Amino acid sequence: MNAFIAIVHRDLLLVMRRKSEVLTALFFFVIVTSLFPLGIGADTALLRKIAPGVIWVAALLSTLLGLQRMFAADYADGTLEQLVLSPNSFTALVFGKIVAHWLVCGLPLVVLAPVIGIQFDLDAQSLKVLMAALLLGTPVLSLLGSIGAALTLGVRGASVLMSLLILPLYVPVLIFGAGAVYASSVGLDVTGHFSLLGALFILALAFMPWVSANAVKIAIE
């Protein structure tokens, strides 16, 4: 447990020392979502309709931007090997890195989402649903993404390859996350979407840290 907290603390500290990388991903999210109204036109009814999809897709892509950083630097300078050799459970350490990634790349999206939502003329109820869906969905993105980050360690064209591997796996989160917001904006029940998002979250939480830990070991061996 101590090692887990230490890893989270260390990764957050590293991020704070080099803020630009994180801010780039966040600005990417803001800029991409702001481009859609410019490209499509300022028809509020249309904007309200496309908002859930646009915000979710932008969230997916900006999560992807940060994933590369999850293991790559530690792999390059040998830290990852030391972590594998350490007496602590490697799964817990990988889980710590995933948590740190979510705190840096997922949580800010949840906080920013209402501002973006207002650009798309979403009402207060939909904004709440959007935030709740992102709160439940972005951890799944970090958990699933860790596999892609682990499998492509030190591989040619890693970032492009990672999007090919990970984006298909992100589709269920996208469907149910955007579906919840859309359902809320047209006045339908959202519990079904949230149950499925929750199920995805529990499933990913149970297996992904372990799978990623093994994937990292394959890359190192």
Added chain:
Amino acid sequence: MSNVNNLSSSRILNWFKFSSPSTFYPLAGKMIPWFWALTFIFGAAGLWVSFFVAPVDAVQGQGYRIIFVHVPASWMSMFIYLVMAAWAGLGLVFNTRLSAMMAQALAPIGAWMASLSLWTGAFWGKPMWGAWWVWDARLTSELILLFLYLGFIALQASIDNARRADKAGAILALVGVVNVPIIYFSVKWWNTLHQGASVSLTKAPAMAQTMLWGMLLMALCFWMYSIAVGLMRVRAIILEREAHTDWVKQLNEVKR
């Protein structure tokens, strides 16, 4: 006593004998012509039944006949993924070289089946639904299956170390298995445009007997084709990966 032992050991087939590339390579070579022959026999019979024997569909007219390619291709695309993931998992657990090679050999065939299923589906959808493509649950999940195959192939291709490529691919294949039941049950779970399953193990088929026969014959043909091509591919992969060994250098086709 020794006699009995001899008898029992000769009775029981030693399956593990063929888990080594050097013994599997000649065996595969012997099997390939048989599977090609079966492919052509089932294919000829299936095409004959599906074009000349099967009646015209009451609702969809002649256009329905693409079912005889579409359904077998869709079945194979899902089934090959399961087989590929199973081989990959075996390779990961038992660290056998041949299982990983099988998984690698099956991936392009599965990808080909998935794209065939999507294309024939589009050709069928255009006259029946009036659209090449709709964002329906089954179509979308089949498309994701194609992406999973492509991801597997791309990941294996971009890692130079064969051992690491096998293991990384295996993990990806096993994670992607979640998608297969989603495709299979998608017509049941979501009520969308794609029609429900026409053939089921539990109830009588909802189509004419001859149509069913045509489809099953074509499915067998696709099955044999996949096995034949899979064996050819795995032979090529064995040659590529075992090129440094003596037994490969002794092969007639290599010496020539």
